[in-house]
Amino acid sequence: MRGYNVLLPQGWDTQGLPTELAVQNKLGISLDNTEKFRSACKEWTGQMIKQMRETMRHLGYMPDWSFEYRTMDREYHRKVQLALLNLHHMGRVYRSKHPIYWCPKCKTALADAELGYKKEETILAYIKFKIENESVEIATTRPELLHACVAVAFHPEDKRYQDLTGKEARVPIYNRKVPMITDTSVDPEYGTGLVMICTFGDEQDVKTVLKHKLATIEALDEEGKILNSRKYDGLGIEEARRAILADLVDVDALSKTVKTSHNVLAHMERPTCQTPIEFLPKPQWFIRIKDIREQIVKIAHQINWFPTDMKKRLIDWAEGLEWDWLFSRQRIFGTPVPFWYCQKCGYIIAPKKKDLPIDPATQKPLVGKCPSCGSKALVGSEDVCDCWVDSSITPLVIAGWPRTLQYYPLSLRQQGSEIIRTWAFYSILQCYLQTGQLPFKAILVNGMILGPDGRAMSSSIGNTIEPLEVIKKYGADALRQGLLLASVGSDFPFQWKDMAYSYSFMQKFWNACRFAQKHIANYRLPQKKPRLHIVDRGILSRLQKLIKVLTENMETFQFNLTLQELQNFVWHEFCDYYIEIAKSRLYTPKKEWIKKSAQYTLYTLIWTLTRLYTPLAPHITEEISYNLFNKSMLESKWPSVNQKLIDEDSERAWIILKEAMSNIWKLKSQLRLPLNAEISNAIIRCENENLKEILKKLKIDIKEAGKIKRVKILMDK
Ligand SMILES: [Zn+2]
Numbered sequence: 001m002r003g004y005n006v007l008l009p010q011g012w013d014t015q016g017l018p019t020e021l022a023v024q025n026k027l028g029i030s031l032d033n034t035e036k037f038r039s040a041c042k043e044w045t046g047q048m049i050k051q052m053r054e055t056m057r058h059l060g061y062m063p064d065w066s067f068e069y070r071t072m073d074r075e076y077h078r079k080v081q082l083a084l085l086n087l088h089h090m091g092r093v094y095r096s097k098h099p100i101y102w103c104p105k106c107k108t109a110l111a112d113a114e115l116g117y118k119k120e121e122t123i124l125a126y127i128k129f130k131i132e133n134e135s136v137e138i139a140t141t142r143p144e145l146l147h148a149c150v151a152v153a154f155h156p157e158d159k160r161y162q163d164l165t166g167k168e169a170r171v172p173i174y175n176r177k178v179p180m181i182t183d184t185s186v187d188p189e190y191g192t193g194l195v196m197i198c199t200f201g202d203e204q205d206v207k208t209v210l211k212h213k214l215a216t217i218e219a220l221d222e223e224g225k226i227l228n229s230r231k232y233d234g235l236g237i238e239e240a241r242r243a244i245l246a247d248l249v250d251v252d253a254l255s256k257t258v259k260t261s262h263n264v265l266a267h268m269e270r271p272t273c274q275t276p277i278e279f280l281p282k283p284q285w286f287i288r289i290k291d292i293r294e295q296i297v298k299i300a301h302q303i304n305w306f307p308t309d310m311k312k313r314l315i316d317w318a319e320g321l322e323w324d325w326l327f328s329r330q331r332i333f334g335t336p337v338p339f340w341y342c343q344k345c346g347y348i349i350a351p352k353k354k355d356l357p358i359d360p361a362t363q364k365p366l367v368g369k370c371p372s373c374g375s376k377a378l379v380g381s382e383d384v385c386d387c388w389v390d391s392s393i394t395p396l397v398i399a400g401w402p403r404t405l406q407y408y409p410l411s412l413r414q415q416g417s418e419i420i421r422t423w424a425f426y427s428i429l430q431c432y433l434q435t436g437q438l439p440f441k442a443i444l445v446n447g448m449i450l451g452p453d454g455r456a457m458s459s460s461i462g463n464t465i466e467p468l469e470v471i472k473k474y475g476a477d478a479l480r481q482g483l484l485l486a487s488v489g490s491d492f493p494f495q496w497k498d499m500a501y502s503y504s505f506m507q508k509f510w511n512a513c514r515f516a517q518k519h520i521a522n523y524r525l526p527q528k529k530p531r532l533h534i535v536d537r538g539i540l541s542r543l544q545k546l547i548k549v550l551t552e553n554m555e556t557f558q559f560n561l562t563l564q565e566l567q568n569f570v571w572h573e574f575c576d577y578y579i580e581i582a583k584s585r586l587y588t589p590k591k592e593w594i595k596k597s598a599q600y601t602l603y604t605l606i607w608t609l610t611r612l613y614t615p616l617a618p619h620i621t622e623e624i625s626y627n628l629f630n631k632s633m634l635e636s637k638w639p640s641v642n643q644k645l646i647d648e649d650s651e652r653a654w655i656i657l658k659e660a661m662s663n664i665w666k667l668k669s670q671l672r673l674p675l676n677a678e679i680s681n682a683i684i685r686c687e688n689e690n691l692k693e694i695l696k697k698l699k700i701d702i703k704e705a706g707k708i709k710r711v712k713i714l715m716d717k
């Protein structure tokens, strides 16, 4: 509407765990047959997209479908793999055995962003360790990992244990000696102030082991079963815990156990999983990113954030980054990691650009032996990429990369607040590495529409609302407006009453247009602005201010304020007052020019308000425009402020008239008179001469709108 040629692309992030789980659980298709499983995932995704496209169409959302992309397509895979190949040539891709977050239930590696904390009831076991001839107690919530204990730690300033420095502790049952170390991360107040460091019991263990370069013992397998413990191998965590506590009692090494609750890291991104995660040292693919944290922060500052406070979330995340980007997943429905590696020396063998996309799990590398060590034991990666690798290149894909970078950097990224640490972060990172530039100039972050109960919509809770259900009852425009009441960035509970209110507002607007139709249907705007009545000058001046405010609100994506301002004006200035006051001039004008002035004003108001309302309610405004103005809103311009119509004095008169009419109508209603009841006399008292002068000019309008025979305007004594 403002004359820009806007590209609104539509893409679908299709690959990932949720789809796999849906296919596995809902369709009951097993993971064993990879090809069959992949095609089932594709088909299921295709159906979901079809449904979503249908809903979007109903809502009046019109992206450019010729730019549609799906991350599961061959061409998209080619681009993702090309980005990885480029990163490999920059020396940023590596494969390393590393303690990774592992969900024993989903049996996959996870990224930081998929985790969250969960409160869990557990036990704190006080276990006796021997140090020379003395005995000390360590407190742990993970006694089942005793076999993986590689050190005992205390705070360097903990006076109780100073003389233990440099000594070794003996692990009960195993009779293995481990070093006593000091680390400031140990809380002297927790348990006894002595803790065992396992590989890997929790996040802190991982950090401590890496920091002190301690030995690692693989304690668990992928299903969360005990490994390398001799006696307890193959037991689940709970079983192993019971068994080892019993054995500790037998050797008199357990002082006590107390109940406790603590926060554990769990697979929280999937509400149906929420299993506490384990740390497994496994070979994984990484992108080295820790060294460019500062650049990411710098770029985040160059981007215009709406709302502004969302920027901090990204910056805090980038600054707090501790690990590189672990991007491999042990799943099926994803972009294959496009590398082979030498089993002997770990050398990475990359494909040629022209051969992409590839699947190294089924294709052979170009070389027959390792270019580094000569070994013939070359293996193709069977892993797929984390879905954020796919979506991190979307700004590039939209810009036509790698052929061109036509629209780059993009003007705007629209996304949810819950994926700032992922989609926004990885897009900035990936695009910066590929182009050296920021991916988009501005980012608009929306909150989430919650269920009517204020909780996140979830089919298991049963608080989901289907858009089509609302559209059926109130129409798409009411749904759009009901949801636009949310301020940008905030989560917002869906409320049926908001839909009903929006619907009633649309009826009000429609009825105002119906009224206007009689008076402006055959009206042609004159070449020259006609002589205007003071009331018309007043409301037209108010209209200019509305245009200004709405334009500013739209430019800063404050759709809720746009809607509220528009509703207030239409409802409380235009319908309640202007139409009522202008009626007599339209039906029974005393002079021809005052009717023409009202017609001009009515036409200008409807035509302007309809255009201002179009982005919020495209369906009803199209209908109005077609019927009243015989043109489509698609070819209409957003209104601009007409400075010549700004008239402060008339605006003041308009506000005074509104107040006077409001009092007259209130009085009639208090006297239980109908609003159109005739009144013989009315006295309006005013505070000053100035006001009296203005009211005098409005006397006829007050008389006619109030059905009053004689109006006297007096000074207040
Ligand atoms: Zn899980």
Ligand SMILES: [Zn+2]
Binding pocket: 342, 343, 344, 345, 346, 347, 370, 371, 372, 373, 374, 375
């Ligand atoms: Zn090699």
